[in-house]
Amino acid sequence: MTTAPTPRPARRASNVLPMLAVALVAVLIYWPLMLWANAGQAARSLASGADLGCGTALQCATQLRNPVIPAPGQFASGFQSLSVPPLAATSAPYNALVTGGETLLGLALASLLGLILATLLVRSRSFERATLPWLVASQTVPIVALAPMLAVLLGQFGVQGFFPKAVIAAYIAFFPVAIGMVQGLRSPDPLQLDLMRTYRASPAQTFGLLQIPASLPYLFTSLKVAATAALVGSIVAEISTISFSGLGKMLAENSRASDTVALWVIMIYGAALGIVLVALIGLLERLVTRWRPSA
Amino acid sequence: MKKLALLSALLTLALPTAAQAQTAAKPVTVRLQLKWFPQAQFAGYFVAQAKGYFKAEGLDVQLLPIGDQSPIQTVATGAADFGTTWITDLLTARQQGIPVVHIAQMFQKSGFTLVALKSSNLTKPADFKGKRVGLWPSGNEYPAVALMKKYGLTTSLDSTVANPSVQAVTYPFDPSIVFPDKVDLVSAMTYNEVDQIVGLGYSADKLKIFRASDYGINLLEDLMFTSQKVLDDKNFKGSGLSGKEVAARLVRASIKGWDYAVKHKAEAVNIVLPLCGNTCKGSGTRSDAKAHQTWQMNEIAKLYNAGPTLQGRAGYLDPAAYKANVALLRDLGILKADPSADAVNYSVWQEASGKK
Amino acid sequence: MATQRVTVPLAAPRPLSGWPLLLLSGLGLLGLSFALARLAAPPTSPALWLLGVLLLLLLGIFGIRQSAQGETLAARTVPAAATLILFVLAVEALLRTYGVPTGLIPTPSKVMQSLWAARSVLLQDAYYTFILEALLGFVIGAALGLLLALFAVRFRFLERGLLPYAALLSSVPIVALAPVVIKAVGLGWPSKTIIVAITVLFPVVINTVRGLQSAQRMHLDLMHSYAASPTQVFREVRWPSALPFVFTALRVSSTLALINAIVAEFFGTEGHGLGFRIQIEVGRFGLDIVWAAIVVASVIGISFYLLIAAAQRRLLPGR
Numbered sequence: 008m009t010t011a012p013t014p015r016p017a018r019r020a021s022n023v024l025p026m027l028a029v030a031l032v033a034v035l036i037y038w039p040l041m042l043w044a045n046a047g048q049a050a051r052s053l054a055s056g057a058d059l060g061c062g063t064a065l066q067c068a069t070q071l072r073n074p075v076i077p078a079p080g081q082f083a084s085g086f087q088s089l090s091v092p093p094l095a096a097t098s099a100p101y102n103a104l105v106t107g108g109e110t111l112l113g114l115a116l117a118s119l120l121g122l123i124l125a126t127l128l129v130r131s132r133s134f135e136r137a138t139l140p141w142l143v144a145s146q147t148v149p150i151v152a153l154a155p156m157l158a159v160l161l162g163q164f165g166v167q168g169f170f171p172k173a174v175i176a177a178y179i180a181f182f183p184v185a186i187g188m189v190q191g192l193r194s195p196d197p198l199q200l201d202l203m204r205t206y207r208a209s210p211a212q213t214f215g216l217l218q219i220p221a222s223l224p225y226l227f228t229s230l231k232v233a234a235t236a237a238l239v240g241s242i243v244a245e246i247s248t249i250s251f252s253g254l255g256k257m258l259a260e261n262s263r264a265s266d267t268v269a270l271w272v273i274m275i276y277g278a279a280l281g282i283v284l285v286a287l288i289g290l291l292e293r294l295v296t297r298w299r300p301s302a
Numbered sequence: 303m304k305k306l307a308l309l310s311a312l313l314t315l316a317l318p319t320a321a322q323a324q325t326a327a328k329p330v331t332v333r334l335q336l337k338w339f340p341q342a343q344f345a346g347y348f349v350a351q352a353k354g355y356f357k358a359e360g361l362d363v364q365l366l367p368i369g370d371q372s373p374i375q376t377v378a379t380g381a382a383d384f385g386t387t388w389i390t391d392l393l394t395a396r397q398q399g400i401p402v403v404h405i406a407q408m409f410q411k412s413g414f415t416l417v418a419l420k421s422s423n424l425t426k427p428a429d430f431k432g433k434r435v436g437l438w439p440s441g442n443e444y445p446a447v448a449l450m451k452k453y454g455l456t457t458s459l460d461s462t463v464a465n466p467s468v469q470a471v472t473y474p475f476d477p478s479i480v481f482p483d484k485v486d487l488v489s490a491m492t493y494n495e496v497d498q499i500v501g502l503g504y505s506a507d508k509l510k511i512f513r514a515s516d517y518g519i520n521l522l523e524d525l526m527f528t529s530q531k532v533l534d535d536k537n538f539k540g541s542g543l544s545g546k547e548v549a550a551r552l553v554r555a556s557i558k559g560w561d562y563a564v565k566h567k568a569e570a571v572n573i574v575l576p577l578c579g580n581t582c583k584g585s586g587t588r589s590d591a592k593a594h595q596t597w598q599m600n601e602i603a604k605l606y607n608a609g610p611t612l613q614g615r616a617g618y619l620d621p622a623a624y625k626a627n628v629a630l631l632r633d634l635g636i637l638k639a640d641p642s643a644d645a646v647n648y649s650v651w652q653e654a655s656g657k658k
Numbered sequence: 659m660a661t662q663r664v665t666v667p668l669a670a671p672r673p674l675s676g677w678p679l680l681l682l683s684g685l686g687l688l689g690l691s692f693a694l695a696r697l698a699a700p701p702t703s704p705a706l707w708l709l710g711v712l713l714l715l716l717l718g719i720f721g722i723r724q725s726a727q728g729e730t731l732a733a734r735t736v737p738a739a740a741t742l743i744l745f746v747l748a749v750e751a752l753l754r755t756y757g758v759p760t761g762l763i764p765t766p767s768k769v770m771q772s773l774w775a776a777r778s779v780l781l782q783d784a785y786y787t788f789i790l791e792a793l794l795g796f797v798i799g800a801a802l803g804l805l806l807a808l809f810a811v812r813f814r815f816l817e818r819g820l821l822p823y824a825a826l827l828s829s830v831p832i833v834a835l836a837p838v839v840i841k842a843v844g845l846g847w848p849s850k851t852i853i854v855a856i857t858v859l860f861p862v863v864i865n866t867v868r869g870l871q872s873a874q875r876m877h878l879d880l881m882h883s884y885a886a887s888p889t890q891v892f893r894e895v896r897w898p899s900a901l902p903f904v905f906t907a908l909r910v911s912s913t914l915a916l917i918n919a920i921v922a923e924f925f926g927t928e929g930h931g932l933g934f935r936i937q938i939e940v941g942r943f944g945l946d947i948v949w950a951a952i953v954v955a956s957v958i959g960i961s962f963y964l965l966i967a968a969a970q971r972r973l974l975p976g977r
Binding site for chain 1 (some may be wrong): 722723726727733734737738740741742815816817818819820822823826827828829830831832833834835837838841842910913917921924925952955956959960
């Protein structure tokens with residue numbers, strides 16, 4: 008799991024035009040794809056004797072109640088009904104904020120735990136030998152599948168609402184963060200360590216002044232990797248446990264309510280939330296590591 | 303706060319029973335786990351909440367919604383104190399060693415159906431062989447499994463059967479995902495999904511509805527239960543009341559709420575509507591929340607107003623019906639042994655209703 | 659990787675000195691479990707048993723410490739193996755001490771029994787989830803990703819237009835994607851294959867492009883001065899320097915592929931798959947089967963990861 012931090016490529020303003028062109032192509036593909044997919048669905052419904060309130064399959068394609076791919080008008084009305092007013096309990100922006108908050112708290116918890124574990128791993132060889140293989144292996148385990156059970160166990164101790172979701176997000180983000188931190192704590196080269204020694208720095212000073220700062224870029228790199236997984240964790244936790252808000256709760260609700268358009272809208276909000284979270288971590292990274300000379 | 307005190311004082315005056323003597327004390331916080339998101343299926347509890355019936359019993363009841371989990375798990379682990387679920391769920395949980403106890407039976411009739419298009423020419427359960435059946439996971443699949451087992455059909459839900467005769471398809475509760483393209487039969491509750499299927503454009507005359515209860519599979523649904531721990535508690539959450547007393551009060555207020563809800567359906571629907579977001583909506587042409595919930599309330603009333611309820615014994619688990627359910631589940635191999643006698647606690651209902 | 663620590667073992671290490679403690683701890687825990695199994699009901703005073711378990715674990719920890727000394731093969735492998743075994747044994751003893759019902763947390767021995775009893779169905783589930791969904795999706799996603807990356811590097815316009823989207827889309831949570839894709843494609847395994855392919859695609863595109871561009875200016879200039887053709891430049895310089903990046907993406911995706919296939923199955927299946935099995939058995943309190951399915955998934959996940967890592971070592975020796 009060597010995910011060394013990579014320097015961020017310089018931003019180019021010239022990306023705008025190509026990006027617009029690609030977006031245009033996507034829109035051009037979307038329109039016939041939507042018609043084709045929905046018309047097929049409509050034709051099958053009509054053939055099985057459904058009364059859809061429209062004549063031919065093609066006419067029905069843009070007004071299906073449960074479209075395969077929503078039509079532009081459906082998107083527009085779906086967005087409006089789920090976004091206005093933005094801070095109502097049933098609207099997506101508010102619920103995205105809740106989920107985002109859970110995930111961020113989870114990532115903070117994961118960083119703290121990751122730091123503690125990484126310190127232990129770096130300090131004690133026997134601890135490393137006993138646990139590191141299982142920490143690496145645990146990343147290949149579908150821990151998300153355990154999220155509902157974990158939430159139930161936490162509920163037993165009266166932990167409910169916002170916090171268990173954050174714990175599950177932390178639980179999922181924790182291993183990549185810990186392993187990234189181990190790499191980070193070990194990243195100072197012998198030369199730097201020798202320098203600290205010639206300064207007569209105590210082990211604690213070496214740790215606090217050299218190793219911790221050196222590990223920060225690794226922390227942020229693994230946090231960016233872990234952010235999406237942690238977001239998945241908090242959404243799964245919301246779906247599968249008692250929850251009163253959050254994108255996961257909306258997802259569960261609207262999937263029960265047969266509101267396909269709403270599912271698409273929530274997906275787009277979820278995607279946006281993932282992107283914003285990663286961007287936030289990137290921003291934090293730049294603020295925290297500003298002192299580093301740009302390599 | 304003043305308003306609440308006034309309200310409870312008024313209610314105390316209006317309902318002078320022995321129990322009310324203690325309501326001046328701080329109300330006891332009780333968490334009741336519903337089996338689903340808020341909808342008319344739970345109208346009785348919402349009415350009891352809105353009308354202050356719980357408060358009059360000295361209870362501060364939180365009604366918890368749930369997603370993909372079984373209410374058994376939240377109650378068994380103490381995340382909730384009481385819950386509503388189906389009888390098969392309760393009995394299979396007990397079989398796995400989870401100490402949960404039946405305390406009141408709210409619905410006296412099963413509302414579970416399997417729905418097919420008339421054009422598919424399925425007329426009896428034996429015709430299901432080789433077909434694809436849409437089922438809900440999380441313990442909601444038992445009535446269908448029981449129905450099919452009764453007719454000698456096996457499904458892919460069984461982790462010991464490698465070549466099942468019916469292809470079970472699980473989907474997340476929305477019939478439009480699978481019906482009618484991907485499955486021949488789909489699970490539907492009389493009070494919810496049947497109307498959603500109508501909303502997809504298939505009016506009732508185009509549908510063939512197999513009611514599980516018509517084929518002798520009358521597995522009882524919404525009941526109230528709690529954990530053995532709560533029942534044995536001498537001092538529930540330090541309230542000075544025993545767990546059993548709290549249970550009796552909760553059941554009493556709930557039955558009162560249910561009686562009111564089925565008599566004043568329109569009012570009950572109006573109480574439920576503001577509590578649910580999108581989950582109260584039907585689908586397609588029947589997506590209007592109020593219309594869908596009104597229809598749901600009517601269907602729910604039919605399940606409540608049956609059996610013991612008609613004899614003035616609402617909430618009572620008819621021992622004959624219970625025996626029949628157990629016998630059925632044993633026949634089908636879903637239960638390996640008879641549940642022990644403490645699976646059902648009749649004394650809570652007796653204390654709540656004052657009947658024997 | 660880590661800087662090599664300069665530690666020269668002066669005296670000969672004593673690799674076997676941990677064995678007695680480890681054996682004592684392991685057998686002790688095993689003995690506790692057997693004793694508990696003989697009792698008719700869980701013990702009335704669990705505190706004593708708990709103390710026993712903790713003491714034996716402490717012994718085990720000392721044993722692990724002892725056996726981790728030195729640089730022998732045993733010193734590198736025994737601690738990890740002992741940790742797993744002692745952990746499982748301690749969990750078994752604790753669950754029996756407190757009489758935790760199978761419907762909440764099953765004992766490891768019960769899980770193993772159920773795993774054996776349901777082996778044919780679990781293998782069939784694994785076939786759907788791993789071969790048809792995770793592996794096929796992984797191959798499709800990786801192949802498409804490589805192809806897209808090649809195009810992106812060949813045509814600057816595509817790189818500028820497509821890559822920013824790929825970076826954005828790689829942070830889309832799969833749970834938001836799954837319901838929509840399953841609704842559009844259907845409940846069968848292909849919908850899950852597509853979801854896996856999508857989640858593999860973007861990291862591969864991004865890393866491959868980064869890798870193809872990582873070729874050092876000097877090498878490229880050198881090739882240029884040799885008047886090498888673009889194909890030669892690609893084969894000799896760009897592709898070799900891209901491979902480590904590609905493998906990083908493949909390794910990370912290999913673990914995500916299986917996890918994502920399982921999570922996607924929570925949103926609807928045709929009655930097959932490890933995710934389906936987990937979901938349906940959680941609802942029935944068959945947590946022994948749930949854990950058995952997780953064990954199967956973990957073994958497959960770890961093997962797949964190791965396979966890719968081994969392929970990397972074969973193709974890129976010295977890294």
